[in-house]
Amino acid sequence: MAVSKKSMRWIPWLLILPVVLIRIFTTLYPILATIKNSFYDIRILAGVNEFVGLANYMKIFHDPKVITSITFTIIFVLVSMALHIILGVGLAMILNMKFKGRRFIRTIVLIPWAMPTVVIGMAAKWAFNNDYGLINDFIRWFVPAYQNSWLINTGSARGAVIAMDLWKDLPFFAILVLSGLQFISGDIYEAAKVDGANGIQCFFRITLPLIAKNVLTLCIPFTLWRLTSFDLVYAMTSGGPGEDTALIAYRITTEAFTNLNVGYAAALAIMLFLVMALISWINIRFMNKIGD
Amino acid sequence: MKKINKYKVYRGCVAAGKWILFALVSFVILFPVYWIFVSSITPPGELFQTPIDYIPDHPTLESYKFLIDNVGLLTKIGNTVFIVGLTLVVSTVLCAMAAYGFARFRTKGISLAFAFIVATMLIPEVVTARPLYEFLRAVNLYDTYPGLILLYISTVIPFTVLILRNFVDEIPVSLEEAAAIDGASFTQRLFTVVLPLMKPAIATVCIINFVTCLNNFFTPLFYSNGIQVLSVAIVQLPLRDNMYGIPWDLVSAMGWIILLPIIVFVAIFEKQIMDGIMAGGVKA
Numbered sequence: 001m002a003v004s005k006k007s008m009r010w011i012p013w014l015l016i017l018p019v020v021l022i023r024i025f026t027t028l029y030p031i032l033a034t035i036k037n038s039f040y041d042i043r044i045l046a047g048v049n050e051f052v053g054l055a056n057y058m059k060i061f062h063d064p065k066v067i068t069s070i071t072f073t074i075i076f077v078l079v080s081m082a083l084h085i086i087l088g089v090g091l092a093m094i095l096n097m098k099f100k101g102r103r104f105i106r107t108i109v110l111i112p113w114a115m116p117t118v119v120i121g122m123a124a125k126w127a128f129n130n131d132y133g134l135i136n137d138f139i140r141w142f143v144p145a146y147q148n149s150w151l152i153n154t155g156s157a158r159g160a161v162i163a164m165d166l167w168k169d170l171p172f173f174a175i176l177v178l179s180g181l182q183f184i185s186g187d188i189y190e191a192a193k194v195d196g197a198n199g200i201q202c203f204f205r206i207t208l209p210l211i212a213k214n215v216l217t218l219c220i221p222f223t224l225w226r227l228t229s230f231d232l233v234y235a236m237t238s239g240g241p242g243e244d245t246a247l248i249a250y251r252i253t254t255e256a257f258t259n260l261n262v263g264y265a266a267a268l269a270i271m272l273f274l275v276m277a278l279i280s281w282i283n284i285r286f287m288n289k290i291g292d
Numbered sequence: 293m294k295k296i297n298k299y300k301v302y303r304g305c306v307a308a309g310k311w312i313l314f315a316l317v318s319f320v321i322l323f324p325v326y327w328i329f330v331s332s333i334t335p336p337g338e339l340f341q342t343p344i345d346y347i348p349d350h351p352t353l354e355s356y357k358f359l360i361d362n363v364g365l366l367t368k369i370g371n372t373v374f375i376v377g378l379t380l381v382v383s384t385v386l387c388a389m390a391a392y393g394f395a396r397f398r399t400k401g402i403s404l405a406f407a408f409i410v411a412t413m414l415i416p417e418v419v420t421a422r423p424l425y426e427f428l429r430a431v432n433l434y435d436t437y438p439g440l441i442l443l444y445i446s447t448v449i450p451f452t453v454l455i456l457r458n459f460v461d462e463i464p465v466s467l468e469e470a471a472a473i474d475g476a477s478f479t480q481r482l483f484t485v486v487l488p489l490m491k492p493a494i495a496t497v498c499i500i501n502f503v504t505c506l507n508n509f510f511t512p513l514f515y516s517n518g519i520q521v522l523s524v525a526i527v528q529l530p531l532r533d534n535m536y537g538i539p540w541d542l543v544s545a546m547g548w549i550i551l552l553p554i555i556v557f558v559a560i561f562e563k564q565i566m567d568g569i570m571a572g573g574v575k576a
Binding site for chain 1: 307310311313314317318320321322323324325327328331339340341342343344386387389390392393394396397399401402405406408409412414415416417418419420421422423424425426427442443445446449450453478503506507509510513514522523524526527537538540543544547550551554555557558559562565566569570
């Protein structure tokens, strides 16, 4: 719409001002402050606050706790994303099936999506308990006298965290894949059937190529969310056993709010942000290339 | 004859396969939810039974009563409802206004502001947490309702603005021009022409944002202390002397209090939620 009168020029700015101001104060200002803090050695408990240049960044690579966190974060992202893609496409196919229970199943998959992650984390903490938990109780239906303290051992604790992450977010991923599936016209499958293609051929030759780009695009935000995942580990394992399930976001908040190493936490946060920005940038470049 | 039988067998297998998958997905999602419910009505002492008793012999609401009497459950529900409710109202008004501005006025400055809003989606909470905490302390907004509501609003802004702007884009400008010719002022056009047309989009956004706000844990955990909402309260429940590790009796009860409205809500708004998720890919 043409706004001809000069006096009307301030109107759009007035309309957008509140949201822009809120976002400036809650994201732009704090991230700039974090960048500045990352060059300082700020330890509140020791009363230290001095400029140290890149020392905080150098420290990252010699800190065993952080290296453990980074290692688990990478494992967590890779394993969880791989399973998201495989199981997510599978679940989307189930949600797309034509049958009587469709509305029911579409409703129940929304429950994990709508549940607060901390509730899932707290429930999981008890569910994975060796003696009284749901998981071992279920396993004992098939393997009597089964014993496993899931959250005590590194491997199984990490596996349990990834499993709960999938339980929470897989339905959400599947619904987004489903939105791509619904655009595929039924005519294509009819034509393929006439030509004698079976179900498996239809899936690999028609469905998968048509949703591949959609699924790849989804992987970017889901990867970024995994990188900043905090609630689940906070509620479920508190980073344990030891530091073995302390995802990097959990590590950063521990440094910033518990150990009060504000400068060091800022350097970690900025490293995380740079990795995320890099992933987004690669994604934009990559998507433009295969877009045509 | 034989051919028809073969076809029937094939169809039967497909139908059975569908039902097996259906049952599997339902079981994986609903069984843990049911277990949380059963635990919440089991007397605390009986939670230490193996195998788990999935149909409690002595159902009791004792854990709920304890939450109300000793943990201040009702205050926490009140806090949550108040913060989430006000967030939804204020954010919707602000974002609807902004969406209109972004959609209808495409000057360089406005487009840049829009790009800024979208770009801030990339900034994770852990990166901004510590300076934001100090900022809130400095301006006396830490652990206050206005401070919390402001931060809750901030978290829903990018998604809401994005969805509503795309929606306003679809509303033909000619409708407003017609109203302008009839002598309607700018505010009249906004409130009597555009806003009523935005109702379905606003409904979708509110439904999704309701879930987002209810799930928000990071904000109340780090930016408040005395004002507790349900998502934080559940990780800070007291351990009663007959429990160890975590107070599962109370956690399951509070978990169920959070879950029950969510299940009802999801059942009612299944269609709108599906549409909303597909439109914006929002993270709850």
